Amino acid sequence: MRTQTIRRLLKASLKVAVLFVMIFWLWTGNSWAQITTNTKIEPLIEKLASKNARFTDAADALVNIGEPAVGALIEALKNEDSNLRWRAASVLSDIGVEAAPAVEALTLALQDDDPQVRLYATIALGNIGEAAKPAVPSLIAALQDKEQYVRIYAPSALRKIGVEAKVAVPALIGALKDNNIGVRLNAAYALGAMGSDASSAIPNLIKLLDDEKSYVRHAAVKGLGGIAAGFQDEASKLSSSKLAHVISDFEPVLKTLEENENNKFTLEEIVRIRRPLNAIKAEKETRLFDKGSEWVLQHKLLLGIAAYITLLPLLWLIMLRVTPLWLLKINNALKPYTDFSLPLISINVPLRYVLFVGWFHYHPxxxxxxxxxxxxxxxxxxxxxxxxxxxxxxxxxxxxxxxxxxxxxxxxxxxxxxxxxxxxxxxxxxxxxxxxxxxxxxxxxxxxxxxxxxxxxxxxxxxxxxxxxxxxxxxxxxxxxxxxxxxxxxxxxxxxxxxxxxxxxxxxxxxxxxxxxxxxxxxxxxxxxxxxxxxxxxxxxxxxxxxxxxxxxxxxxxxxLRIEANKLSSFMEAYLTLRDKRDKFTDQEFFDACNRLSLMIGERNITVLLAKLYAEQLIANVDMQQENSLPENVPSLMLGYLNEVNRDVTEDNLDDRTVHQDMKAIAWECLQENYQPGNAKLNDAIDALSDMGIDEPEVHLDYLENRLHLIQTIGYAKDEIRFCLDPLAEYLAGLYVVEALGDNNGKWRSDFFKQVDDLVKKGAQDNIKGFLLAVRDSYLSKINNAKESDFVPQKLGKLTEVENSGNNSGNNSEKTIQSACS
CATH class of the missing domain: 3.40.50.300 (P-loop containing nucleotide triphosphate hydrolases)
Structure with missing residues (x-):
């Protein structure tokens, strides 16, 4: 019995001890964490001072710690070792906004003897942003620093602090005259960040529009645009006289940009000034009409009848003849006033119709x-x-x-x-x-x-x-x-x-x-x-x-209509002349080329697109001094077109064979549903390329669209693709089908003609004729020893109403296809 009592007491004591230990751990938890953190920081600071190149690892680790490391970095800024000081400032710059407690120490560092310390202190203050406002006077002084990189980054730091640094405007105006291009450029950017508070800088920024360096001119435009945007934001609070002053300041700027010689300024740069200036003008015009409307409302009993019957309609008629757009502007200014009560009859109508302008503003x-x-x-x-x-x-x-x-x-x-x-x-x-x-x-x-x-x-x-x-x-x-x-x-x-x-x-x-x-x-x-x-x-x-x-x-x-076979030479003559390429061919060369096209198509009339593609092949051959490389049939013409487009890409280009295979697979995705060129799901195209063993199908699709411009991603969800040229899709899909089915008539009957027959029964024969003709041409050019009397071309000929003309024998066509693929 006594033994059991002792055991119970021991168990109770143990539980109490465990409870106290847990309470102690919970109470000291933050302290332990702090000690652990401090234990990590101090060795990193020591490594930061090391002359070994591995100090960058310590810098990265301190950046990852973030705000808890700021205190130690502040102390490092006071160290005698200049390497440690500039590295500490560099780490603080990477920490950014969380390094706000270091503003005072970084401000003092702007006076450091070592230029690297001053440089990284400048960058750090800029990355801290608005919280670095107390450092603005020192940053202004840094604009006069004898190390050029400090002067370059000082305006950038003031720009990031933003409007809170507006006292720096005079100093930044002075920096626009600095001999260093980077100082002038960043000063212009910084003035733009000050908004309307930097209006005094407008004349100096205008002078930079003539700077010999394009990027300085661009910075001047951006600075002026920032100031103009600042006035646009404040337009509703500015007086009419102030708005007029701002407009007079910026209209010469816009005129300079629009009338620039040698295209010194881009449309984007012009719009940067035009948009806020138009908004400010609109505010001024609205202000004018607001006052006029108020005056009319105040004197409606006295002036209403006379103006309503005679003066106002006469005014709008004169304006319609002289400046009709003003009618539209007046109407827009009066739109907010929708509930004007007519005297005596108590009917509410929009003011613009009461003033008759509403009846004129959409006049022809x-x-x-x-x-x-x-x-x-x-x-x-x-x-x-x-x-x-x-x-x-x-x-x-x-x-x-x-x-x-x-x-x-x-x-x-x-x-x-x-x-x-x-x-x-x-x-x-x-x-x-x-x-x-x-x-x-x-x-x-x-x-x-x-x-x-x-x-x-x-x-x-x-x-x-x-x-x-x-x-x-x-x-x-x-x-x-x-x-x-x-x-x-x-x-x-x-x-x-x-x-x-x-x-x-x-x-x-x-x-x-x-x-x-x-x-x-x-x-x-x-x-x-x-x-x-x-x-x-x-x-x-x-x-x-x-x-x-x-x-x-x-x-x-x-x-x-299709181009008739006997009119091909006339079309080719006109096209080459329009492209300014006719003089590159002798008459004999020109007629030989036209004759080859006639032999290719036989007695058929052809579409404009095929004639243009052939003409472009002619131009490409003469430009590259290639002889005897013209296609002998329409499928090889299409593949040759792909080769020419791909040849213009000089960096990171896919080889012609890969482009052919990619385009054939995508073409089939676009046509296989109803044998008409249409849209294919982007995911289906990706799957089709993946099935061909392509590791990065998205990269191939991007190449075909953005480098070769052969396909387009469409739809607001950007989840579908289509061919830019429908006949190209038809012929590439035709080649795909021929390669898949070969000369196996059984497969043609079950896998192809069954769907063709279904579509014909639904009345779609005319819609699919282009694709069927492409399949026929592809069969005759791709299948060895193919003849027009074979089952496949014969049936396709009946469906497309093409007579057997013997113009597409397969003896030499295979070589042409292979040369186009190589």
């Missing part, structure tokens, strides 16, 4: 003035679009216009169509026939400078839509797509309001082109309903592979 003359304001920008930006740029060389070809064959379509042929109040044009035909090229040419006529070349009396701004429309809640996806494209063309910071966009569309001041309509999704196609009375677009062009019904609306149908 106003819309024409708005178009004229932006036409220069649109003429510059529209040709830069990838799709438009690729089709810059336009050769007129015969078309069928409303059932009549026109040898060369001109703007005059379209006058009857564009003289109507609603214009809807459908350009339809097979891939590569020139639908998009023709649409681009019509767009050029829409904004032509010469009236006789225009589509109608007034100018039009072309909007080119070629991707799926993005769904926007409670808004029209079509209107949002047009607004986005228009904003990019007119170079404005904000999209135009829908209230202005609708009249521009209804009055046909905007020409909307919807490309590849037959290949767009059902949701996007449903957004184009020209038969609806609420459809706002009254000048519409649609390109499609099929003859769209478009709700059976009245439309003008244009069908580009």
């Amino acid at each position: 003359k106003v819309l024409d003035a708005w178009v004229a304001k932006y036409i220069k920008s649109v003429r510059e930006q529209f040709p830069k679009k990838d799709t438009v740029s690729y089709r810059s060389c336009y050769i007129p070809i015969p078309v069928v216009l409303e059932g009549n064959t026109v040898p060369q379509l001109t703007s005059e042929n379209l006058h009857p169509t564009f003289n109507k109040q609603r214009t809807c044009i459908l350009i339809n035909g097979e891939g590569g026939i020139g639908k998009t090229s023709l649409a681009c040419q019509i767009a050029n006529w829409a904004m032509a400078e010469e009236k006789e070349k225009r589509l109608c009396e007034h100018l039009m701004l072309p909007i080119f839509l070629e991707e799926e429309f993005r769904e926007v809640e409670d808004k029209s996806s079509l209107l949002e797509a047009i607004r986005g494209q228009l904003q990019a063309l007119i170079d404005e910071p904000e999209p135009i309001c829908e209230e202005l966009l609708i009249p521009l569309l209804r009055k046909r001041r905007i020409l909307v082109i919807v490309d590849r309509f037959s290949e767009l999704s059902a949701d996007t196609r449903d957004a184009i309903q020209p038969e609806s009375p609420n459809f706002p677009v009254n000048a519409l062009i649609i390109t499609s592979r099929i003859e769209e019904k478009l709700g059976r609306v009245n439309k003008t149908v244009i069908k580009p």
